[in-house]
Amino acid sequence: QVQLQESGPGLVKPSETLSLTCTVSGGSMSGNYWSWVRQPPGKGLEWIGYIYYIGSTSYNPSLKSRVTISLDSSKNQFSLKLTSVTAADTAVYYCAKYYCSGGACYGLDYWGQGTLVTVSS
């Protein structure tokens, strides 16, 4: 049973960089796609991006200029960096794993519990 756990600061100042890490347990990162999703308070989910186990990435075009997702398979972790944050980046941030088969991905089958990041001075 794969388990994911987000970690990182719960408070970030405006214009600074938000950094979160997702630790994967109960399974290997190899062969899988790993994603970040966020949810502003009281709002819907927003896809941030994903990283494939070999390091290739894809990002939400609306965030692409500020987002970097990286992976450290030796630690079974992947990370999110979001630069130049504003209050609009305040959200619960989730890490998740894609279910993929036959060369295509079909949904996010395992999720972390989420971590609230507040952007405020």
Added chain:
Amino acid sequence: QSALTQPASVSGSPGQSITISCTGTSSDIGAYNSVSWYQQHPGKAPKLMIYGVSSRPSGVSDRFSGSKSGNTASLTISGLQAEDEADYHCNSYIGSGTWLFGGGTKLTVL
């Protein structure tokens, strides 16, 4: 790109069936069979209920079913139960390695 379109809220009585729609375009929902649905209870992480338009993960009740017609995907819950009250989110692959969520639908069991 704007979020996929979902109704803000739907409601039904116990035992009834409800359907939640998720409308996109011919470039997203209409083009790919990678539509998924998530159930989210307050303060909890989303849970995968349907993947690949109509497949159910192991452990998900067969009261939940998914379908797609043209540019609209649908989640149907039959035999509504009190514990089905939650927010439901659709998600679709939209090409070029990117994905898009709907705005979410609040289901109220009367």
